[in-house]
Amino acid sequence: xxxxxxxxxxxxxxxxxxxxxxxxxxxxxxxxxxxxxxxxxxxxxxxxxxxxxxxxxxxxxxxxxxxxxxxxxxxxxxxxxxxxxxxxxxxxxxxxxxxxxxxxxxxxxxxxxxxxxxxxxxxxxxxxxxxxxxxxxxxxxxxxxxxxxxxxxxxxxxxxxxxxxxxxxxxxxxxxxxxxxxxxxxxxxxxxxxxxxxxxxxxxxxxxxxxxxxxxxxxxxxxxxxxxxxxxxxxxxxxxxxxxxxxxxxxxxxxxxxxxxx
Amino acid sequence: xxxxxxxxxxxxxxxxxxxxxxxxxxxxxxxxxxxxxxxxxxxxxxxxxxxxxxxxxxxxxxxxxxxxxxxxxxxxxxxxxxxxxxxxxxxxxxxxxxxxxxxxxxxxxxxxxxxxxxxxxxxxxxxxxxxxxxxxxxxxxxxxxxxxxxxxxxxxxxxxxxxxxxxxxxxxxxxxxxxxxxxxxxxxxxxxxxxxxxxxxxxxxxxxxxxxxxxxxxxxxxxxxxxxxxxxxxxxxxxxxxxxxxxxxxxxxxxxxxxxxx
Numbered sequence: 001x002x003x004x005x006x007x008x009x010x011x012x013x014x015x016x017x018x019x020x021x022x023x024x025x026x027x028x029x030x031x032x033x034x035x036x037x038x039x040x041x042x043x044x045x046x047x048x049x050x051x052x053x054x055x056x057x058x059x060x061x062x063x064x065x066x067x068x069x070x071x072x073x074x075x076x077x078x079x080x081x082x083x084x085x086x087x088x089x090x091x092x093x094x095x096x097x098x099x100x101x102x103x104x105x106x107x108x109x110x111x112x113x114x115x116x117x118x119x120x121x122x123x124x125x126x127x128x129x130x131x132x133x134x135x136x137x138x139x140x141x142x143x144x145x146x147x148x149x150x151x152x153x154x155x156x157x158x159x160x161x162x163x164x165x166x167x168x169x170x171x172x173x174x175x176x177x178x179x180x181x182x183x184x185x186x187x188x189x190x191x192x193x194x195x196x197x198x199x200x201x202x203x204x205x206x207x208x209x210x211x212x213x214x215x216x217x218x219x220x221x222x223x224x225x226x227x228x229x230x231x232x233x234x235x236x237x238x239x240x241x242x243x244x245x246x247x248x249x250x251x252x253x254x255x256x257x258x259x260x261x262x
Numbered sequence: 263x264x265x266x267x268x269x270x271x272x273x274x275x276x277x278x279x280x281x282x283x284x285x286x287x288x289x290x291x292x293x294x295x296x297x298x299x300x301x302x303x304x305x306x307x308x309x310x311x312x313x314x315x316x317x318x319x320x321x322x323x324x325x326x327x328x329x330x331x332x333x334x335x336x337x338x339x340x341x342x343x344x345x346x347x348x349x350x351x352x353x354x355x356x357x358x359x360x361x362x363x364x365x366x367x368x369x370x371x372x373x374x375x376x377x378x379x380x381x382x383x384x385x386x387x388x389x390x391x392x393x394x395x396x397x398x399x400x401x402x403x404x405x406x407x408x409x410x411x412x413x414x415x416x417x418x419x420x421x422x423x424x425x426x427x428x429x430x431x432x433x434x435x436x437x438x439x440x441x442x443x444x445x446x447x448x449x450x451x452x453x454x455x456x457x458x459x460x461x462x463x464x465x466x467x468x469x470x471x472x473x474x475x476x477x478x479x480x481x482x483x484x485x486x487x488x489x490x491x492x493x494x495x496x497x498x499x500x501x502x503x504x505x506x507x508x509x510x511x512x513x514x515x516x517x518x519x520x521x522x523x524x
Contacts, residue, residue: 006273006274006276006486007271007272007273007274007486008270008271008272008273008482008485008486009269009270009271009272010269010270010271010272010482010501011268011269011270012268012269014268098522098523100522105522112437112438113436113437170471170473173435173436173474174375174435174436174437174516174521174522174523174524175374175375175436175515175516175521175523175524176374176444176474176477176514176515176516177454177472177474177513177514177515177516178453178454178455178472178473178474178475178477178514179471179472179473179474180442180473180474180477180478180481181478182438191440192439192440193440209432209441210439210440210441211432211440211441211442211484212435212438212439212440212441212442213440213485215438215440215442215481216442216443216481216482216484216485217485219442219477219478219481219482220270220272220478220481220482220485222473222478223270223475223478223479223482223502224268224269224270224501239272239486240485251439252438252439252440253437253438253439254436254437254438254439259436259437260360260361260362260367260436261360261436261437261523262436262437
């Protein structure tokens with residue numbers, strides 16, 4: 001059961017520290033919640049940017065150690081990117097969908113379509129000590145649905161509340177400019193909200209009413225999450241109503257044979 | 263100037279009446295705000311579902327009076343839709359992008375890509391009196407950027423606050439399942455939030471940081487707006503920080519020659 005809420009609060013958790021490889025993210029979040037005097041309640045959802053999950057997982061790659069393939073060199077020259085970065089993008093993806101100046105749009109090994117396989121080169125400095133010269137790139141988390149489940153279970157066991165966790169990333173889109181937050185990992189919160197059973201005011205069934213709940217929660221959180229400031233990487237969304245779910249974010253991704261734009 | 267907020271409140275305005283053709287939507291919203299003891303503040307954003315804007319504008323079409331063209335009849339049979347509805351979709355659009363069972367994906371005359379030109383047949387009953395037998399379809403608002411500007415200016419003049427207004431609709435998407443709220447009209451709020459000037463914690467410029475602010479606000483509001491219940495068609499998003507903008511939602515729509523998926 002999911003039901004419309006009358007009011008939501010969307011709160012950037014203050015005091016999230018800079019996350020280093022090996023850090024226990026769930027503990028850092030629990031400590032920040034406690035310092036902010038925020039107690040988790042049933043149906044609270046924590047939205048965590050993928051970047052800090054990746055940092056905790058140590059998903060840094062030293063580009064100086066990457067030897068690009070011939071294909072990567074050719075593509076890099078074609079779209080105007082660093083060949084070593086292109087090599088990483090190809091390694092992280094299963095299919096090249098489109099190429100355009102500055103971007104390779106690929107099907108990520110995790111199943112979603114994204115520009116440059118979600119690899120971040122803007123803020124990828126590992127906190128010292130790091131062995132390597134860089135420049136550094138930061139890959140998406142290894143298995144963000146699992147990361148979400150781990151954070152969920154750790155925080156549920158310390159708080160006693162039944163919560164949702166979304167791992168979010170910023171996505172560009174066909175047709176529309178600007179990025180939006182979307183879910184690449186999910187636990188506890190149903191990724192899709194099937195409202196087809198609802199009736200309108202005249203008793204007719206609604207059309208087109210499977211809502212991308214986890215994506216909308218991620219978009220909502222992106223309004224307060226600091227992209228530049230990792231200390232605002234965790235956002236609490238309070239006021240939703242849902243029954244606990246074990247469905248992963250990957251149920252959000254269209255199969256290629258179901259996608260007229262694949 | 264736009265800056266990240268620490269906390270947002272997202273509130274479905276209670277007591278919005280069922281909107282009829284000819285109703286003054288801004289007055290209805292102002293009255294509901296007043297009854298709920300909510301006073302508009304600077305940088306409040308009101309998200310209004312397109313459906314109630316269309317209802318106020320009387321955008322109902324009696325399908326029994328539509329004579330479908332040969333092309334509409336052929337397409338309708340191909341995708342399994344009512345030929346009269348297909349005729350309306352074609353009239354409301356400038357370009358057929360894709361067709362699939364149950365849906366024609368078109369470039370709407372307003373400039374965005376949408377399934378079935380955003381025409382709603384599920385909840386399109388005009389409140390009586392209506393001359394015609396139906397079934398009825400409800401077109402999107404005539405000019406939603408203008409509708410947003412009208413609501414903005416009416417509510418600014420009664421409240422004295424400088425606000426934003428977003429007209430939202432639910433969109434399906436390539437690549438990902440489920441619908442999300444997005445902006446088809448905007449006034450006061452900058453549709454895009456250009457964060458490229460921001461620096462990360464290491465002083466490097468951020469990549470990919472033009473955020474679709476109006477779309478994310480619409481997605482956020484969709485979490486509390488009742489799709490089935492038009493009495494929850496207006497949502498207040500409070501806590502954003504932005505300087506007033508006169509840019510319309512249409513700046514969000516990619517030009518076909520800028521879109522690798524067009």
